[in-house]
Structures are given as C-alpha cells and as structure tokens.
Amino acid sequence: MTTPVLEVIGLSRFFGGLPAVRDISICVAAGERRLLLGPNGAGKTTFFNLIAGDFPPSQGEIRIFGQNVTGKSADQRTQLGMARTYQIITLFPKNTLLHNVVVSLVGLRRLRFDPWSDLRRQTVLWDEARATLALVGLDHLAERTVMETSYGERRRLEIAMALAQKPKLLLLDEPLAGLSADERQDVQRLLQSIPRDVTIVMIEHDMDVALAFADVITVMQHGQVVVEGSRADVVADPKTREVYLGH
Amino acid sequence: MRAPAFNWVMWLVGLAVLLVLPWLVTSEYYVNIASQIVIAAILALSLNLLIGFGGMISLGHAAYLGVAAYLTIYLTAHAGFGQLSGAFIAISSTTVLAMLFGYLSLRASGLGFLMITLALGQILWGVAYRWASLTGGDNGLGGMERPHPFGLDLNQPTIFYYFVLFFLGVALLCIARFIQSALGQSLQGTRDQPRRMRTLGYNVWLIQWLSFVFAGFWGAVAGLLYAYYHQFVSPQALHLTTSAEALLMVIAGGTGTLFGPVVGAALVVILKNVISAYITRWLILLGAIFVAIVLFMPEGLLPGLAAWMRLLRERFHGGKKPTSVSAVTKDRVL
Numbered sequence: 001m002t003t004p005v006l007e008v009i010g011l012s013r014f015f016g017g018l019p020a021v022r023d024i025s026i027c028v029a030a031g032e033r034r035l036l037l038g039p040n041g042a043g044k045t046t047f048f049n050l051i052a053g054d055f056p057p058s059q060g061e062i063r064i065f066g067q068n069v070t071g072k073s074a075d076q077r078t079q080l081g082m083a084r085t086y087q088i089i090t091l092f093p094k095n096t097l098l099h100n101v102v103v104s105l106v107g108l109r110r111l112r113f114d115p116w117s118d119l120r121r122q123t124v125l126w127d128e129a130r131a132t133l134a135l136v137g138l139d140h141l142a143e144r145t146v147m148e149t150s151y152g153e154r155r156r157l158e159i160a161m162a163l164a165q166k167p168k169l170l171l172l173d174e175p176l177a178g179l180s181a182d183e184r185q186d187v188q189r190l191l192q193s194i195p196r197d198v199t200i201v202m203i204e205h206d207m208d209v210a211l212a213f214a215d216v217i218t219v220m221q222h223g224q225v226v227v228e229g230s231r232a233d234v235v236a237d238p239k240t241r242e243v244y245l246g247h
Numbered sequence: 248m249r250a251p252a253f254n255w256v257m258w259l260v261g262l263a264v265l266l267v268l269p270w271l272v273t274s275e276y277y278v279n280i281a282s283q284i285v286i287a288a289i290l291a292l293s294l295n296l297l298i299g300f301g302g303m304i305s306l307g308h309a310a311y312l313g314v315a316a317y318l319t320i321y322l323t324a325h326a327g328f329g330q331l332s333g334a335f336i337a338i339s340s341t342t343v344l345a346m347l348f349g350y351l352s353l354r355a356s357g358l359g360f361l362m363i364t365l366a367l368g369q370i371l372w373g374v375a376y377r378w379a380s381l382t383g384g385d386n387g388l389g390g391m392e393r394p395h396p397f398g399l400d401l402n403q404p405t406i407f408y409y410f411v412l413f414f415l416g417v418a419l420l421c422i423a424r425f426i427q428s429a430l431g432q433s434l435q436g437t438r439d440q441p442r443r444m445r446t447l448g449y450n451v452w453l454i455q456w457l458s459f460v461f462a463g464f465w466g467a468v469a470g471l472l473y474a475y476y477h478q479f480v481s482p483q484a485l486h487l488t489t490s491a492e493a494l495l496m497v498i499a500g501g502t503g504t505l506f507g508p509v510v511g512a513a514l515v516v517i518l519k520n521v522i523s524a525y526i527t528r529w530l531i532l533l534g535a536i537f538v539a540i541v542l543f544m545p546e547g548l549l550p551g552l553a554a555w556m557r558l559l560r561e562r563f564h565g566g567k568k569p570t571s572v573s574a575v576t577k578d579r580v581l
Contacts, residue, residue: 052446054445054446073445075444075445075446075448075449075450075451078446078447079448084446086443090442090443091440091443092436092439092440092443094439103433103436103447106429106432107447107448108448109429111429112430112433112449113457114428114430115424115425115431117428118424118428119427119428119429119431119432161447165447
C-alpha cells in the first residue's frame with residue numbers, strides 16, 4: 001500500500017479542560033475524497049485547524065505525505081503541498097480578485113522574499129492568476145475588488161486561491177455554505193472538475209452534494225469519530241441516524 | 248490606481264518644491280528647518296513601514312535614531328574613528344540592534360508589541376541618561392565635526408540640505424520599491440490577514456522581522472543625519488517623546504501612504520520650531536491640529552487632501568456622481 005496522503009494518529013485538542021477533539025485517528029489515501037460529517041460543535045473545524053497547523057494538538061500526531069508535521073507551522077505545511085479554504089471567508093477585501101490569487105501564487109515561490117522587483121510587473125504570475133480565475137469562472141471579474149463581489153463569488157475565489165497553489169492535499173471547510181441553489185451547482189461542478197491526483201478532505205453540511213461527492217465518510221460527534229466507512233455503510237449505520245436525529 | 252496622472256503631478260510638484268526650497272526661503276534659518284524636516288521625514292518613513300504597511304505600532308522607534316546618533320558621535324569624536332568607518336559602524340550596529348529588538352518585540356503583537364518596543368526604548372534612554380562616563384549623561388555628547396564627503400562643505404546650510412535630501416530621495420525610492428515588491432505586498436497581507444497568509448505558505452514572523460530590521464536600518468540613517476545636523480546628541484533623542492513625535496508624524500501625514508510621513512514630518516517640525524517662536528503654548532496648537540486631523544481626515548493629511556481634491560474635481564467635471572470621502576480608500580492614494 002502506498003503512503004497515505006494524510007494520516008492522523010490519536011489526535012486530541014483541549015481548550016481549557018474542554019476536549020474539542022478527542023483521540024481521532026484517520027487515514028486518507030491518495031486521490032480520495034473524504035467527507036467529514038457531524039452536527040455543529042462536533043469539532044470538525046477544530047480538527048481541520050489542527051491538520052492545517054493553526055494551533056498545535058494537545059496529543060497525537062499528524063502526518064502529511066508520510067512526513068510527521070505535528071511540530072511544523074501552518075506555512076511549512078503549505079510548502080509541502082497542502083492548501084485549505086476557510087468556512088468564514090478570509091480574503092483581502094480591498095484588493096482585486098486577481099491580486100488575491102497572485103498573493104496565493106507568490107506564497108509558494110522564492111519571490112516572496114524579493115524586496116525590490118515590482119510585483120505588478122511579474123506578468124507570468126498575473127497571467128497564471130487570470131487562468132486560475134477562469135477555472136472557477138471568475139475571469140470576467142478579475143479586476144474587481146473583493147468588496148464588489150457577491151458571497152458566492154467570494155466562495156469561488158476562496159477555492160481558486162487554494163487551487164492556484166496546485167496542492168496535493170486540499171482541505172475544504174464548508175465550500176457550499178450560504179450559497180444559493182445555482183451557486184451550489186457551480187461550485188459542485190467546480191469541485192468535481194478537480195483532478196484525481198488531488199486528495200480532498202471536506203467538511204460539508206449539504207448531504208446531497210456531500211454524499212454524491214465523497215468516497216469515504218467520517219461522522220464526528222463530541223470531538224470523536226462515531227462512524228467511518230463508504231457512503232452506503234455510513235448511511236445504513238444506525239449510529240449515523242442517532243447522531244443526526246437523536247434517539 | 249484610479250488617477251495615475253494625479254499621482255504623477257503630486258510626485259513632481261513635491262519633488263520640485265523640495266529641490267528649489269533653498270531659493271524659496273530667504274534665510275539660513277529656514278534652510279536648516281528644512282533639513283530638520285527631511286531628517287524627521289526619513290525617521291517617519293521608516294516608522295511608517297511598521298505602522299502603515301505592517302500594522303505594527305511601535306512606540307520605541309527613537310531607539311534607532313538615538314543609538315545611531317550616539318554611536319556616530321562617540322566613534323568619530325571620542326574613539327578616533329574616521330567619518331566613513333564611524334558612519335558605517337553606527338548604521339550596521341544599529342541595524343543589528345534592530346534585529347535583536349525585532350526578535351524580542353515580535354514575540355507579541357498588537358498592544359504587547361507596542362509595550363515591548365516602548366520598554367526597550369526606555370531601557371536605552373535610561374542607559375544614555377545614567378551611563379554618564381560613556382554618554383555624557385544629561386549633558387549629552389558633542390564635539391563632532393560634520394564630514395566632507397567628496398569635498399562638499401556640509402557646514403553650508405544649503406549644501407547640507409541637499410545632502411540630507413539625497414538620502415530622503417534614496418529612502419523614498421527604496422521604500423516605494425519595497426511596498427510594491429512581493430515582500431512588501433506580503434507584509435501588507437500579514438497586516439490584513441495574518442492567519443490567511445500563514446495558510447498560503449508565508450512565514451508571517453519572518454516577514455515582519457525582516458520589515459522591522461529594514462525599518463530599523465532607515466531609522467539608523469535618520470540618526471546618522473541627526474548626528475551630522477546637531478553635532479550633538481542627548482538622551483532626549485532616545486526619549487519616548489521622540490518616538491511619540493515620529494508616531495504623530497506618521498498618523499497626521501497618513502499611515503500606509505508613501506508621502507504621508509513626509510507631510511507629517513513637515514507639520515510637526517514647523518510647529519515645533521517656527522510656530523513656537525510666536526506662540527509659547529505651541530503644544531496646545533499641535534494638539535488641536537492633531538485632533539482636527541483625526542476628526543476631519545481620519546486617514547491623515549495626505550489621503551484626506553487627495554480625497555477632497557478628487558471630490559472637487561468630480562464636481563467641476565460634472566456628470567459623474569461624486570464619491571464620498573470615506574469611499575476613497577488609502578490604497579488608491581499614492
């Protein structure tokens with residue numbers, strides 16, 4: 001068996017005495033589409049933040065591409081080929097969409113330490129950014145500032161910024177949250193067009209979309225994994241129903 | 248971005264005014280004031296790198312001015328160093344100090360950062376004040392001659408003015424390049440969205456530290472010129488009021504703009520030197536002006552004036568709906 005893209009072993013995180021994530025172990029294979037399900041407060045986003053390196057775990061180990069990254073910072077993990085989107089959008093509102101994507105592109109290049117060359121003249125980067133925006137259907141808005149775009153467009157920009165880095169592991173935190181039915185379809189198509197050499201771990205509440213998309217589903221509750229398995233297994237499992245419907 | 252022609256006009260007018268200034272003003276006294284403005288402007292520009300572009304509010308920026316000034320005078324007038332080697336050692340040592348102070352201050356952000364910079368600055372002030380055998384204590388350190396680079400007589404006020412103006416030009420050029428560079432843009436990214444920048448692969452701490460050292464370097468250059476100008480330095484150069492004055496220049500002129508600090512420096516230095524000759528309580532006037540700026544031009548003098556001018560132009564050209572002042576973000580100015 002090849003090395004898993006993401007391997008989490010016995011991961012816990014306490015806030016004060018409160019466990020947000022308790023002893024989670026998962027293993028995501030290359031090219032897999034993994035869905036994290038669970039009610040609000042189940043610890044999904046905390047789990048994501050731990051994988052991304054926003055804060056260190058209290059216990060446990062995280063491996064990306066076979067490498068132990070538990071002690072590594074968020075930017076070091078990104079340099080290894082991981083990208084993520086946020087549930088609460090964090091973009092650069094006063095800058096153009098193009099600029100946002102360029103910032104994302106520069107993040108993985110040596111150029112980011114260049115204090116002299118004019119970034120506006122790096123035409124190769126701007127062309128690449130434009131191409132990435134075209135990928136998510138935003139090229140016609142490239143020159144607009146983020147403030148002048150709609151919520152759905154910002155969601156797509158979030159994804160564009162992650163895709164621009166050509167990640168091997170992509171973490172999507174509720175990419176469909178707050179979108180209209182039409183926008184959902186756009187984003188859904190976009191997600192389906194991501195090539196299979198990218199491994200995706202996604203948190204999503206929209207069951208229809210999520211179930212259609214996922215290969216393996218992990219259901220979380222109270223910071224723990226309750227059920228894990230293929231789509232059919234998880235849907236059939238009585239514990240899933242219990243998590244969502246109660247007794 | 249919206250009005251590049253307007254920006255160029257401002258550039259050129261500003262440059263022209265600075266170049267012909269010695270002919271505009273009649274007495275040597277005012278030429279010397281102009282030199283003081285230019286030196287203060289370099290200090291304010293360097294502080295603006297932290298405040299305006301990095302979102303790091305420092306109350307200890309006098310450290311670099313003062314240490315570089317003390318070192319310059321001590322080395323050249325009391326330790327037997329030549330002018331060139333003295334200047335070189337003063338600036339490089341002060342930059343090394345900025346590396347250390349940056350390392351210490353950047354352990355915190357926001358208010359914590361401000362308090363650490365303040366504390367470090369006060370330590371230096373205490374050292375300068377108390378270590379009298381080295382620094383002359385309250386009496387300060389003097390006895391310095393101005394250098395004669397390339398045979399220029401810097402004792403001539405006009406020549407000295409052009410000498411410091413040259414450094415301001417270089418500082419403006421380097422800082423203008425920096426803020427449009429990948430590193431400068433990253434710094435502005437860390438100011439707005441540090442968490443996102445980390446996720447995008449940026450080492451936020453390193454970016455802030457490099458910028459801190461860069462700012463310290465230009466603070467040191469201002470200190471060198473300060474030493475040349477006054478040929479004397481006292482603990483006042485390291486005092487909190489000097490740091491606060493620099494902060495005032497940046498905020499009054501316009502944080503995060505290229506030329507704002509220059510305008511702010513002019514305002515503060517003119518009030519301090521010229522107006523104080525007529526009004527004893529000039530600090531009250533400075534305070535009132537500062538309050539007025541904060542009330543009517545919260546983004547600072549330069550962005551405020553630019554926004555007002557844009558409004559006026561739009562009125563004159565008619566047809567177009569005038570945008571409100573607040574809608575004009577500082578990114579579009581300069």
